[in-house]
Amino acid sequence: MLTIEDLKFDEKGLIPAIVVDAKSRKVLTLAYMNRESLAISLEKGLTCFWSRSRQELWLKGETSGNYQHIVSITADCDRDALVVLVEKDGPACHLGTDSCFNDPLYISESRQDFTYQGLYELLQGRKAEKKEGSYTTYLFEKGLDKILKKVGEESTEVIIAAKDQDKKETIYEIADLAYHVMVLMVEAGISLEEIRNELAGRHVIDHKVKQEKMTAK
Numbered sequence: 001m002l003t004i005e006d007l008k009f010d011e012k013g014l015i016p017a018i019v020v021d022a023k024s025r026k027v028l029t030l031a032y033m034n035r036e037s038l039a040i041s042l043e044k045g046l047t048c049f050w051s052r053s054r055q056e057l058w059l060k061g062e063t064s065g066n067y068q069h070i071v072s073i074t075a076d077c078d079r080d081a082l083v084v085l086v087e088k089d090g091p092a093c094h095l096g097t098d099s100c101f102n103d104p105l106y107i108s109e110s111r112q113d114f115t116y117q118g119l120y121e122l123l124q125g126r127k128a129e130k131k132e133g134s135y136t137t138y139l140f141e142k143g144l145d146k147i148l149k150k151v152g153e154e155s156t157e158v159i160i161a162a163k164d165q166d167k168k169e170t171i172y173e174i175a176d177l178a179y180h181v182m183v184l185m186v187e188a189g190i191s192l193e194e195i196r197n198e199l200a201g202r203h204v205i206d207h208k209v210k211q212e213k214m215t216a217k
Contacts (some may be wrong), residue, residue, distance in 0.1 A: 004038055008080040014050060015082060019092065021099075022071040022085040023196050024117060028092035029100040031060075033082070045070050047086060066090030116182070116192055123186045139183050147187055150180045 009015050014032040021028055031049040033041065037057050040048040044059075047068040051058040061067030068086035075082055093100040126136040139147050154177040161169040185195070 002075055004035055006079060007075060008078065015080060017082045017084050019047060019068065019084045019086055022087050023193060026099055027101055041070060047084060061089060064090065120182060120192050123183055127186055136183060140187065144187055147184050151184055154180050
């Protein structure tokens with residue numbers, strides 16, 4: 001395990017800290033720490049940076065309430081940069097957005113990574129701005145009953161494909177079901193983070209039960 005003294009700070013006594021959401025793995029911001037702010041971060045378990053513009057310590061969330069609870073801090077191979085995994089209480093950016101990185105400079109048409117978050121945001125966009133001819137728009141226009149009907153239909157299709165032990169068809173139908181469930185989530189105002197938190201809570205409970213069973217043996 002490294003210590004602060006093992007790190008390489010620049011000529012101004014700073015080290016860049018790339019802050020990443022521990023749940024979504026989305027890059028939230030790039031900030032800087034000095035020895036004192038890093039020591040405070042380690043002591044409090046909250047991100048504390050050095051503000052280069054104000055030339056003072058900056059405990060993230062102290063005024064906004066958007067604290068960042070540290071999960072881990074990892075140095076790179078040269079020990080002159082840090083990745084800080086956090087669980088955040090609110091937006092990371094002072095503009096009120098989830099991340100400071102929101103303005104694309106280049107996007108490859110052939111090499112874009114699929115993410116559930118990206119799909120979720122696309123669905124949100126279809127709900128907010130109805131695109132003519134879009135199937136997703138059609139679902140939102142028809143409303144909750146139509147969306148629920150499609151979720152039910154796709155659930156049945158998954159069961160049939162799985163019962164037939166047709167792996168390719170089962171994958172196809174599960175993808176259809178996942179899409180329609182996410183449409184339902186957007187319609188109901190349920191975020192991906194809320195689902196993650198629910199699953200994470202169940203994982204903790206399941207792990208605890210397993211530990212108790214092992215102890216009982």
